Amino acid sequence: MPLTSDYPKKQIWAVGGGKGGTGKTVVAASIGILLAKAGKRVIMIDADLGGANLHTCLGIRHPSTTIADFLLKKVNSLNELLLDTPIKNLRLISGANDFLTIANIPFAQKQKLMRYIKNLDSDYVILDLGAGTSFNVLDLFLMSDFNILVAMPEPTSVENVYRFIKSVILRRLNNSLNNSRFQDIFRLAAEARGNESIKTLYDLLERVEQMDSSIASDLKKKVNTFSLKLIMNQIKENDNITLGSSIKDITKKYLGVDLDYSGYIPYDEKVSESIKMFKPLVIDYPNCSASLCMNLAIKRLLNSSKPVNGEEIKNEKA
């Protein structure tokens, strides 16, 4: 399977999507493995700070080091945490599965973590993010060049995808405002809404426009240069396969955000079998329907437009 990319620079891909249990980790692991199999140097990071299990999907039962060692300053750099995996070219930074408090790392630590992630030497860095829309999750998502959402055809998952998209775009706008006056304007615009909710970004940006048109135009640029990828996972026989396209359409029309539908992965018993056996899905069952569709989705991801999303966080009001 030829997998080629035209981007010489290292790319950070984030896999998120709001809800737990949609298969983010299996999708992230498959992406990492398939890129590694195509000869790319890949580092996978289990950034699910509160519920890590990426190592399991990669066939590692007991990781000897975890990201907690970095956060607790037991090691000086992320490089010391790189674990070899059964897959050539693929290394793992395992998540912290035994520290309950680590899910809520303070701002300075998050900044440090992100700085070190950016400095990792690899062709690809894949971040497997946790559930929810906490600032940690959103900021790790936003620091990436490629932003992949994983959803499944259930109302709860669809609901969370929209919530995640809204949160992430607001966070992106918030992060782009680099002094407190701007942030005040943004907050006022967001709050000055009475009982009606702000459905689209227009309503929000229009209010900012009334206060300061140059800020509004900067923010519009931030929206226009942002795009997301969507993978629909666990699609069963009777599910509507146009669901992904529909979500894309609604996201564009009602949230003003570009979402690229990168394909769907069918529900496949082999996924849970492979997890139970501690064997990576795309290695052990390369020809099962889920693996084949995973290949297609990655090809689509690689062919899609040049990533533009990565950004620095300038400041934060947490």
Place this chain on the structure above:
Amino acid sequence: MKRLEELNYYELLNLDENADLSDIQQAYFIAVSAYSRDSLAAHSILSEEEKTNMIKKIEIAYTTLVDKNKRLFYDREVLKIDAKENNKLMPHNGKDFAKRRDIIVNESETERVKNGFRYAELAVFGGVHLKNIREVKGIALDEIAQKTRIRVSYLKALEDENFEQLPPEVFSKGFLRAYAKYIGLDPEVVIKSYKFSK
């Protein structure tokens, strides 16, 4: 980023302006499934009213684009796309595509004007169509009211086809003529196709 009201028929259905009939039908199918009452994709984000309104918009866009003549008229008069430069004359892309494009390219100016007129005659303008054209062009009702000195409530009644709220037809026709002219349509064509009764 565009507001919903600013989307033209192609944008509503996520279509290219050169879309052929099968593209349009497929886009219509996807759009209807996204905004239907029991749509999973719309869960939590759209109200019943928003879904119904979008379906209405989609229906209008679809019925215009699948009708060769209505589409031509829409392209020419509303979007100002020159039919000479694309394949608007045949929504069906197919084997005879290249051949037929030659015909259009060779179409003389007088023929084009004549054809344009014929298509214009065939175009149907109901209140919803007029409203859509006005919105795509970004013209507010207030603006028309100011310039034409016709009350906003009458203009709105024309768009909503709310005939009880309009004065007798002979006056309303005058309003319609002024409205059509203001949004850049041929008033006579609009008058001919607008039905002043349900």
